[in-house]
Amino acid sequence: MIGKLRGIIDSIDEDNIILDVNGVGYMVFCSSRTIAALPPEGEAAQLIIETHVREDHINLYGFPDAIERDWFRLLTGVQRVGNKMALTILGAYTPEQIAHAIMARDTAAFSRISGVGPKLAERIVTELKDKVTKLPTSEFRVQSSESGKKKVSAPADNATEDAISALVNLGYTRSEAYGAALKAKQNAGEKANLDQLIKLSLKELVRG
Numbered sequence: 001m002i003g004k005l006r007g008i009i010d011s012i013d014e015d016n017i018i019l020d021v022n023g024v025g026y027m028v029f030c031s032s033r034t035i036a037a038l039p040p041e042g043e044a045a046q047l048i049i050e051t052h053v054r055e056d057h058i059n060l061y062g063f064p065d066a067i068e069r070d071w072f073r074l075l076t077g078v079q080r081v082g083n084k085m086a087l088t089i090l091g092a093y094t095p096e097q098i099a100h101a102i103m104a105r106d107t108a109a110f111s112r113i114s115g116v117g118p119k120l121a122e123r124i125v126t127e128l129k130d131k132v133t134k135l136p137t138s139e140f141r142v143q144s145s146e147s148g149k150k151k152v153s154a155p156a157d158n159a160t161e162d163a164i165s166a167l168v169n170l171g172y173t174r175s176e177a178y179g180a181a182l183k184a185k186q187n188a189g190e191k192a193n194l195d196q197l198i199k200l201s202l203k204e205l206v207r208g
Helices: 032-037 066-076 083-092 095-103 107-111 118-128 158-169 174-188 194-207
Strands: 004-012 016-021 024-029 044-053 058-063 142-144 150-152
Touching: 004 024, 016 044, 024 058, 032 083, 044 066, 058 066, 058 083, 066 083, 066 095, 066 118, 083 095, 095 107, 095 118, 095 174, 107 118, 107 174, 158 174, 158 194, 174 194
Parallel strands: none
Antiparallel strands: 004 016, 004 044, 016 024, 044 058, 142 150
C-alpha cells in the first residue's frame, strides 16, 4: 500500500495530477482545493495517499495532510458517499467547515454542493454527528485526549445554543453561527451570558 508520495508534478488535470516519482508517473486524484494549492507543473510536491484497490483498478487519492485523509475516510463511510463525492465535499469545504456544518446540523451547507441532495445531506449529518468530535482539527476549541491529539469540542450549554439561534435569525447560516459561537464561548469562558456570547459572536463574524 502507498501511504505517501513525493515527486515532481508532471501534469495537472481537473481532478487529478500525475506525480513523477523517480521516473514513474502516478495518477493521483485530489480535491479541487488540494489541486489549487499545489505548486505548478515541474515543481516538487508531497501528498499523503489513500490507496483503494479493486478488482478492476487501483486508485490513489492525495491529500495535503493526514487530517484531510482521515476526513475522506469518514465521509466515504457514509452510505451513498463514494470517493468522488467525498473529494467534491472536501473541495467545497475545509475539514473544519465540514465539522461545523455537521455539528450545527446545517444540512443546507451540504445541499449547496453539486450532487448532494437534501436526503444525502441529512444522511451525512445524521451518520457523522457522533463521529465528528473524534477527529483532530486545527481551528476548533480543543480538549486533551489520551493520545495527545486535539479534538473538536462541542458547545452544549443553553446560552451557546440560544446564541446560535439568535445569529441564525439575523441571517447567518447555522455553520457560520456555530463557528462564531464556539470561538466566542472559548474567549468568554464558561460563565458568559447570552448577551455576551451574541456580542462576541458578532465580532467573530465581522472579522471573518
